[in-house]
Amino acid sequence: MIYNITRNQGKKRQVTHTSSSKYLNFKKGFSDGIPICLGYLSVSFAFGVFSVSNGLIPIEALMISMFNVTSAGQLAAVPIIISGASLIELAATQLVINMRYALMSVTLSQKLDNSVSFLNKLLIAFVNTDEVFAVASSKSGSVDKFYMFGLILSPYLGWTSGTLFGALAGDILPSALTNALGFAIYGMFIAIVIPEMKLSQSMSVCVLIAVGLGCLFEFIPFLDGVPAGFVIIICAVAAAGIMAIAAPIHTEGELADTKHPDVQ
Amino acid sequence: MKTPNFLIYLAVCAGVTYLIRMLPLVLVKKKITNRYALSFLHYIPYAVLGVMTVPACFFATGNIITAFIGFIVGCILAYFNKSLLTVAAGASLSILIADIIITYLL
Numbered sequence: 001m002i003y004n005i006t007r008n009q010g011k012k013r014q015v016t017h018t019s020s021s022k023y024l025n026f027k028k029g030f031s032d033g034i035p036i037c038l039g040y041l042s043v044s045f046a047f048g049v050f051s052v053s054n055g056l057i058p059i060e061a062l063m064i065s066m067f068n069v070t071s072a073g074q075l076a077a078v079p080i081i082i083s084g085a086s087l088i089e090l091a092a093t094q095l096v097i098n099m100r101y102a103l104m105s106v107t108l109s110q111k112l113d114n115s116v117s118f119l120n121k122l123l124i125a126f127v128n129t130d131e132v133f134a135v136a137s138s139k140s141g142s143v144d145k146f147y148m149f150g151l152i153l154s155p156y157l158g159w160t161s162g163t164l165f166g167a168l169a170g171d172i173l174p175s176a177l178t179n180a181l182g183f184a185i186y187g188m189f190i191a192i193v194i195p196e197m198k199l200s201q202s203m204s205v206c207v208l209i210a211v212g213l214g215c216l217f218e219f220i221p222f223l224d225g226v227p228a229g230f231v232i233i234i235c236a237v238a239a240a241g242i243m244a245i246a247a248p249i250h251t252e253g254e255l256a257d258t259k260h261p262d263v264q
Numbered sequence: 265m266k267t268p269n270f271l272i273y274l275a276v277c278a279g280v281t282y283l284i285r286m287l288p289l290v291l292v293k294k295k296i297t298n299r300y301a302l303s304f305l306h307y308i309p310y311a312v313l314g315v316m317t318v319p320a321c322f323f324a325t326g327n328i329i330t331a332f333i334g335f336i337v338g339c340i341l342a343y344f345n346k347s348l349l350t351v352a353a354g355a356s357l358s359i360l361i362a363d364i365i366i367t368y369l370l
Contacts, residue, residue: 039349042352042353043352046352060270060274064277067274067277067278067282068277068278072312072313072316073277075316076316077273077277080273081270081273081277084269087272087273087276090273090276090277090280091276091277094276094277094280094281094284095280095284096308096312097312098281098284098285099308099309100305100308100309101281101284101285102284102288102305103288103302103305104285105284105285105286105288105289105292106288106289106292108289109288109289109290109292109293121286121290122286122290124289125282125285125286125289126285126286128285128289175326176360176363176364176367177360179324179325179326179327179330179359179360179363180325180334180356180357180360180363181356182324182325182326183321183324183325183331183338183352183355183356183359184352184353184355184356185352186317186320186321186324186334186338186355187334187338187351187352187354187355187356188351188352189313189316189317190317190335190338190339190351191338191341191342191346191347191350191351191352192310192313192348193310193314193317193342194339194342194343195342195343195345197310198343198345203307203310206307206311206314207310207311207314208314209311210311210315211314211315211317211318211319213315214314214315214318214319215318215319218319231315232312232315235311235315236311236312236314236315237308237311239307239311239314239315240304240307240308240311241304243303243307243311244303244304244306244307245300245303247303248300248302248303249299249302249306
């Protein structure tokens, strides 16, 4: 996760675009988004397979990806939808799982230049994923709306089409393959969490607390009735809350020097 | 799957996700500075991913043994900072191989 907590960029000048700069910026955004798109193709493919093997039909998997554009949230949503659990549980689960996007949006809002209107922001917010945020944050200076439009387009196409392919393929792939692919999204989560635990002892403690609590909910007879969505919320909030107080991170100036790996 | 119910689930799911992304982007002009809020937000994504992964991933392949093998392989690859794709593909591949071996040995 790259928290680009930069100092205020100072005064923002009014930006105007020629038609060629509009196109060039869009093209640059689109091409910066292509690596993201390729990464998304494989992950969304696994999500498509996962959805279908859990009982959704391909069009449903596609719609989930088209309207959510997030891996962890979508993964948690599928069992909740399949089991017919309450909308409250779904909403609360999505809130906690996707909470990090709130911070990314706050940070991204500092990065956008004057050309980005309120309506533009409504569109950009829709595809403000971890990777899109990370790439936008890494650009020097501010970014304009045409760049952002390009940056969100290629990943969006990758995420949605990958889901569709996975959902369609999931029906015809042999079970050995779908079983193996069923693990792929978890592999991705592992790829994100382990390096961060390596970087920070307090992060390791946090994850272990969350996992430990999660196991309690899974294996203790009294607790295993708690719905999956709420288990995620309770364990994650408790672990993060404890560590936020016990081992708060360095702020502003110090944080600017630390580097964190990307998250999807 | 009852489609009308699905659309309501979809609307709630997408709505919450979108609002979390959209509201701060359009409303917030100042940065969050509270150290504890920042810390909480720093820890929460990894806590979430952690609890979503373990112990659920062990039930993801239909066979706890192969899932556990995939988990170990994934952790090792991730420990050496391999890419998302490498870790996910490596873990999946190890499961496939283990699955085939187990199927033909038993």
